[in-house]
Amino acid sequence: xxxxxxxxxxxxxxxxxxxxxxxxxxxxxxxxxxxxxxxxxxxxxxxxxxxxxxxxxxxxxxxxxxxxxxxxxxxxxxxxxxxxxxxxxxxxxxxxxxxxxxxxxxxxxxxxxxxxxxxxxxxxxxxxxxxxxxxxxxxxxxxxxxxxxxxxxxxxxxxxxxxxxxxxxxxxxxxxxxxxxxxxxxxxxxxxxxxxxxxxxxxxxxxxxxxxxxxxxxxxxxxxxxxxxxxxxxxxxxxxxxxxxxxxxxxxxxxxxxxxxxxxxxxxx
Numbered sequence: 160x161x162x163x164x165x166x167x168x169x170x171x172x173x174x175x176x177x178x179x180x181x182x183x184x185x186x187x188x189x190x191x192x193x194x195x196x197x198x199x200x201x202x203x204x205x206x207x208x209x210x211x212x213x214x215x216x217x218x219x220x221x222x223x224x225x226x227x228x229x230x231x232x233x234x235x236x237x238x239x240x241x242x243x244x245x246x247x248x249x250x251x252x253x254x255x256x257x258x259x260x261x262x263x264x265x266x267x268x269x270x271x272x273x274x275x276x277x278x279x280x281x282x283x284x285x286x287x288x289x290x291x292x293x294x295x296x297x298x299x300x301x302x303x304x305x306x307x308x309x310x311x312x313x314x315x316x317x318x319x320x321x322x323x324x325x326x327x328x329x330x331x332x333x334x335x336x337x338x339x340x341x342x343x344x345x346x347x348x349x350x351x352x353x354x355x356x357x358x359x360x361x362x363x364x365x366x367x368x369x370x371x372x373x374x375x376x377x378x379x380x381x382x383x384x385x386x387x388x389x390x391x392x393x394x395x396x397x398x399x400x401x402x403x404x405x406x407x408x409x410x411x412x413x414x415x416x417x418x419x420x421x422x423x424x425x426x427x428x
Contacts, residue, residue, distance in 0.1 A: 210243045210271060214256065220265075225253040227278035229288055243271065248278040251300055255290045266291040266387045270300050289321045293385040295329075295374050298348065307372070307393035310355035315374055315389070316348050323347025327376050333393075334371040343376075353393050366395045 214222075214236045222234040224243060227250040234241050234254070246252065256267040268290065286296050298314040301307060317324035327343045329351070337354035357368055375388040 209245070210273070212241050212243075212254065212269070213239060214241050215239060217256065217258075220256050220258040222254070222256050225255060225285060225288075225290060227251065227280040227282075227285060229280075229284060243273065245275070246273060247275040248273065249275045250278045250280060250303075251282045251285055253285055253290060257291055262382065263384050263386065264292060266293060266385070267390065268294055268388070269390045270297065272303055289318070291387070293317075293319050293324070293376075293378065293387045295376060295387055295389040297389070297391070306369075307353050307391055309353050309357060309393060309396045311353050311396065312350050313353055314348055314350050316346075317343045317376055318347060319378065319380070319385070324376075324378060327378050329374060329376045331372055331374050355396060357395050365397075369394045 214220075217236045217239075220236070222236060222241060224232045224234055224246070226232070226246050227248050232244060232246070234243070241254070243252070243254070250272070251270050252273050254269045254271060256265075258265040270285075282300050286298075286300060294317075296316045296318060298316045307313060315329070317327055317329070323343075323345075324347045325343055325345045327347075328340060329343060329349050330338065330340045331351045331354075332338045333354050333356055335354065335356040337356045339351065339354070341349050341351060343349045351374065353372065357366075357370070369392050371390060372393055373388050373390045375386070377384065377386045379385070
């Protein structure tokens with residue numbers, strides 16, 4: 160089952176999307192009403208409070224939070240969502256969701272930055288450790304205060320039992336409706352273009368819009384099918400709104416200079 164078409168049609172039953180604080184509060188008041196995660200709701204920067212995620216169709220799933228020191232904390236999904244506890248550690252953490260159907264094993268991973276005291280550990284330690292049988296790892300994870308941005312290529316590494324997974328079909332899908340595919344190379348690596356699929360917006364300062372993307376893959380080994388998915392947020396490429404702002408600025412200067420020269424020409428005549 161190692162083709163683009165089959166991967167695109169094989170949708171993981173679990174979806175993990177970040178809830179902004181306002182939506183997280185609303186969902187906690189909903190008395191168990193499931194919150195749809197298909198809108199591509201994205202996290203806000205410098206969040207210090209509890210971080211909440213939508214986790215759809217998670218029945219029978221095992222959920223763990225990996226800390227920067229590689230210790231883990233079990234999590235429980237409630238009312239279709241999970242809340243990350245405050246670990247007191249600064250740096251990336253990994254939310255790992257697994258479900259074992261016997262002949263089918265599913266995994267879902269999201270790397271999330273959490274604030275706290277310096278952990279004394281590198282993000283590379285977290286990405287290097289085997290967290291599930293088949294996983295997709297960002298190579299590298301964005302630095303603190305940085306993000307995945309549209310129209311930029313990003314490298315990902317596929318690992319199966321800790322070893323590179325070569326020649327595996329990979330699909331990237333965005334919450335804005337974009338889908339693209341590729342194949343991992345001999346080293347298990349694949350480079351994917353983060354889609355520039357945000358709608359056009361006139362220049363009005365910084366464009367902080369965000370959306371979600373998933374990178375998924377599937378392979379079969381010893382009569383067992385493994386499906387894995389990495390989810391993350393991406394934002395509008397800063398050069399997009401910066402160039403728009405510069406264009407407006409240059410146009411304004413041109414109009415001002417043109418008006419000044421025209422005024423002088425009238426006076427001189």
